[in-house]
Amino acid sequence: MKKKLLMIPIAIAASSCLVGCNNNGKGGIGAKDGKATLTVTYARLGYGDSWLKEICKKYNEKTGVGFKFNSRIGSDGVSAIDTEVDSKSSDADLIFTKRNSFAKDIYAGKVKIGGTQYDCLYADISDVWNTAYEKENKTIKEKMNPQYEEYFNFDGKYYGVPWANGIMGIVRNHRLWDAYNLTDADVPLTTNDMLALCNRIQTTGDKKAAWIYSFQDEYYTAIANIFTAQYEGKEVTNDYFLQGKDPDGKISSNFYTYDGQKESLSFMKDLIDNYQHPNSKSMEFTLMQSSFLLDEAMFSINGSWLESEMGTSDRYAPVDFIKFPVLSALSKRLSFKNDSEADAKLHELVAYVDEHPAENDVTGAPSYATSSDIQKVREARQYAYLSSGTDHQAFIPVYSKHIDEGKDFLKYLYSDEGLNTYYTVMKGATLAAVPTTGYAGLDLSTATIFRKSINEALDEKHLYLEMPKAKFFSVGEVNYYYMNGCEGFVKCFVNNLTVDYVLSKNTEYIVKNWTSIQTKLGLI
Amino acid sequence: MEKRSHLSQLAAERKRRPISMKVVFAIAFIVFAVYAAYILFFFLFGLVIALKADKIVFTVEYNTHSLFSFKWSNLNFGNFISVFTDWQKYTEVSYFEMVWNSIWRTTIGVFINWMCCSMVCYVLVHYRNKFTRFIYNMGLFISMIPLYGAGAAEYRLFSQLHLINSPLILLTNITLYGANFFYMYAFWKSISWEYGEASLIDGSSHFGTFFKVMLPMALPSTISLFIMAFINSWNDYAFTNLYMQDYPDLSYGIYALKELFTYDFNMPLYFAGVILSFLPVLILFVCFQNTIMEKVYLGGLKG
Numbered sequence: 001m002k003k004k005l006l007m008i009p010i011a012i013a014a015s016s017c018l019v020g021c022n023n024n025g026k027g028g029i030g031a032k033d034g035k036a037t038l039t040v041t042y043a044r045l046g047y048g049d050s051w052l053k054e055i056c057k058k059y060n061e062k063t064g065v066g067f068k069f070n071s072r073i074g075s076d077g078v079s080a081i082d083t084e085v086d087s088k089s090s091d092a093d094l095i096f097t098k099r100n101s102f103a104k105d106i107y108a109g110k111v112k113i114g115g116t117q118y119d120c121l122y123a124d125i126s127d128v129w130n131t132a133y134e135k136e137n138k139t140i141k142e143k144m145n146p147q148y149e150e151y152f153n154f155d156g157k158y159y160g161v162p163w164a165n166g167i168m169g170i171v172r173n174h175r176l177w178d179a180y181n182l183t184d185a186d187v188p189l190t191t192n193d194m195l196a197l198c199n200r201i202q203t204t205g206d207k208k209a210a211w212i213y214s215f216q217d218e219y220y221t222a223i224a225n226i227f228t229a230q231y232e233g234k235e236v237t238n239d240y241f242l243q244g245k246d247p248d249g250k251i252s253s254n255f256y257t258y259d260g261q262k263e264s265l266s267f268m269k270d271l272i273d274n275y276q277h278p279n280s281k282s283m284e285f286t287l288m289q290s291s292f293l294l295d296e297a298m299f300s301i302n303g304s305w306l307e308s309e310m311g312t313s314d315r316y317a318p319v320d321f322i323k324f325p326v327l328s329a330l331s332k333r334l335s336f337k338n339d340s341e342a343d344a345k346l347h348e349l350v351a352y353v354d355e356h357p358a359e360n361d362v363t364g365a366p367s368y369a370t371s372s373d374i375q376k377v378r379e380a381r382q383y384a385y386l387s388s389g390t391d392h393q394a395f396i397p398v399y400s401k402h403i404d405e406g407k408d409f410l411k412y413l414y415s416d417e418g419l420n421t422y423y424t425v426m427k428g429a430t431l432a433a434v435p436t437t438g439y440a441g442l443d444l445s446t447a448t449i450f451r452k453s454i455n456e457a458l459d460e461k462h463l464y465l466e467m468p469k470a471k472f473f474s475v476g477e478v479n480y481y482y483m484n485g486c487e488g489f490v491k492c493f494v495n496n497l498t499v500d501y502v503l504s505k506n507t508e509y510i511v512k513n514w515t516s517i518q519t520k521l522g523l524i
Numbered sequence: 525m526e527k528r529s530h531l532s533q534l535a536a537e538r539k540r541r542p543i544s545m546k547v548v549f550a551i552a553f554i555v556f557a558v559y560a561a562y563i564l565f566f567f568l569f570g571l572v573i574a575l576k577a578d579k580i581v582f583t584v585e586y587n588t589h590s591l592f593s594f595k596w597s598n599l600n601f602g603n604f605i606s607v608f609t610d611w612q613k614y615t616e617v618s619y620f621e622m623v624w625n626s627i628w629r630t631t632i633g634v635f636i637n638w639m640c641c642s643m644v645c646y647v648l649v650h651y652r653n654k655f656t657r658f659i660y661n662m663g664l665f666i667s668m669i670p671l672y673g674a675g676a677a678e679y680r681l682f683s684q685l686h687l688i689n690s691p692l693i694l695l696t697n698i699t700l701y702g703a704n705f706f707y708m709y710a711f712w713k714s715i716s717w718e719y720g721e722a723s724l725i726d727g728s729s730h731f732g733t734f735f736k737v738m739l740p741m742a743l744p745s746t747i748s749l750f751i752m753a754f755i756n757s758w759n760d761y762a763f764t765n766l767y768m769q770d771y772p773d774l775s776y777g778i779y780a781l782k783e784l785f786t787y788d789f790n791m792p793l794y795f796a797g798v799i800l801s802f803l804p805v806l807i808l809f810v811c812f813q814n815t816i817m818e819k820v821y822l823g824g825l826k827g
Contacts (some may be wrong), residue, residue, distance in 0.1 A: 074783025291533035
């Protein structure tokens with residue numbers, strides 16, 4: 001009997017220990033003057049969360065609105081947020097995440113939650129985009145990078161804002177570059193230049209690997225479409241990327257018949273087969289990054305997040321971004337396509353376009369180039385980096401109990417003050433908008449060459465969006481990265497399969513599933 | 525004295541064995557020794573990496589294929605200390621809090637699940653009637669239904685019951701059909717009901733029969749299920765990520781360390797964290813291994 005009685009206080013003591021060992025309430029910001037508390041669920045990824053907490057803190061000081069934070073770490077954290085959003089019963093008022101089905105959910109339209117019909121899973125925040133914050137004279141739409149504005153615009157309505165703005169592209173190891181006595185004149189302007197340079201790097205001097213990547217977590221898949229875009233030109237690329245149309249301008253199962261796809265994959269195959277570091281197949285991604293920064297290779301495809309890695313050791317080499325070279329196969333679409341010196345002429349044209357970026361500027365153009373040639377090369381040169389930000393969305397679930405307060409916060413996020421807070425906390429990184437008063441508060445003269453090259457790239461706005469918006473991809477569930485019916489071209493090339501194999505597998509998949517794809521797209 | 529006589533008995537037995545048996549035992553010994561070495565190799569590998577001076581040394585040695593090269597000047601035991609501070613910095617929870625969360629969450633959750641499954645299977649096996657047969661058949665049917673995409677529905681249910689970030693979520697381990705339903709059913713079937721009958725005849729209640737007679741007999745068989753479930757639950761960071769953010773456990777700590785280090789990946793530090801994360805389980809095993817092994821005994825039916 002005594003033992004049984006003793007169990008009761010032990011159970012109570014044990015239960016109180018359970019309550020004590022939690023993370024509850026840590027990091028939240030209390031509301032003032034009876035204002036609402038917004039629950040913010042966010043994915044904690046490479047950008048961290050210090051910027052968000054600082055902006056929330058300033059907003060709290062300004063308005064008294066409180067914040068409760070739920071952070072989810074890493075890629076599984078993003079999946080957990082997806083599950084939370086899909087459950088339609090999250091208590092979050094604001095969600096900052098990387099949601100693959102963002103466009104698909106918007107296209108899906110009406111949704112019923114708890115007996116109430118809503119127009120969309122996400123709150124319509126068009127008024128946030130179309131209103132200037134307090135006394136500012138520009139709306140978010142006017143401040144926003146046009147490519148991001150286009151991505152987040154769904155028939156004139158907006159359902160989210162981007163919360164990251166980075167680039168991905170070719171990162172160059174400057175220490176190795178100098179060791180090889182290379183100069184600005186050696187920066188490859190065409191893909192043939194790149195292959196020649198890779199050959200030179202691997203056969204002379206220290207015979208370093210030209211490129212390095214991580215087979216387990218590679219980015220070559222992401223960049224192949226850049227070269228397709230360069231080959232096909234702006235108008236066709238818009239059809240491809242924003243509409244999912246085939247070369248004839250139709251939604252059909254002939255999607256994989258673009259010449260640009262074959263040409264870009266041919267270049268990727270050459271690069272992957274012949275110029276990679278031997279440990280690329282076994283290296284984990286961050287080990288690869290570290291190896292790249294320790295001079296194991298000259299080039300790597302990477303993103304602006306590399307800055308965080310670089311800052312951790314002074315043994316790491318200085319690096320910067322260089323533009324993607326123009327696909328040499330583009331010369332097949334130019335007037336001098338049959339010329340034996342076609343690539344050399346293309347190289348010259350690219351250099352010319354770099355010196356004369358303005359639209360329709362033909363002053364001092366090479367005599368062999370027509371205005372159409374210059375236009376094509378100028379368009380191709382615009383696809384120089386890959387944007388990594390459109391896939392980071394901040395939105396308000398439509399069932400949130402604080403939609404208006406959430407909208408006010410998003411307006412503040414993109415106000416001049418919010419943008420500059422982000423800029424200061426992130427030491428020069430910016431959101432995808434420019435404050436009316438410009439960015440201030442940091443002395444970037446001491447910034448690394450890497451940060452300077454990022455800002456230059458962002459200023460030039462020569463970006464190619466990473467996340468496809470077209471219904472063909474999001475709703476039709478056709479994979480944008482050549483992974484329909486096969487594991488992607490990188491795995492195929494590593495297994496000695498050909499470009500034709502990759503394209504035929506993808507085509508087979510679409511043909512086989514065409515009825516189902518059409519049904520999903522509402523075409524039948 | 526007993527141990528010595530037991531050992532001398534074993535030695536005498538070994539001498540009496542025919543050569544063919546000795547060969548078989550020798551081969552078996554070699555196979556198991558190789559297997560043990562294979563398992564231990566990974567722990568040793570992890571330890572070697574954890575002792576590297578820093579991530580630069582690790583990267584250089586990886587690329588020059590000299591990871592197992594030993595330079596005393598390159599050893600750094602400080603990684604084990606840095607893990608504590610870095611863990612707290614990134615996850616906002618200390619190592620010891622995570623250990624405690626792992627212990628109570630895993631123990632209580634697995635115990636509830638194991639006990640519920642035991643009780644259900646005991647009733648289904650030893651109290652057979654139409655209702656119990658129906659429950660069993662329903663279990664068969666449910667096990668055949670593939671469950672995909674139930675995550676959102678489950679989240680919704682837990683959210684509406686206010687179980688997210690609450691210790692009460694462990695009550696969701698109360699289930700008719702656990703993962704080990706059929707194993708448990710088979711274990712109970714292997715235990716004769718004569719023990720139960722004898723207990724009831726002697727005046728014990730049904731609860732008394734179950735807890736004092738039948739369950740102790742089932743322990744040797746079912747403890748392995750408990751251990752497997754314990755290991756799975758101990759390593760389950762996905763559940764923490766989704767439902768128990770406020771009570772992070774060690775597996776979540778390791779996951780968080782890896783994810784947050786993605787852009788600053790210090791492999792030696794990470795492996796130091798991995799080693800520290802399995803130390804509590806190792807200590808528990810070392811302390812309780814005799815208790816666990818002693819539970820294996822033969823049955824007591826007479827006559």
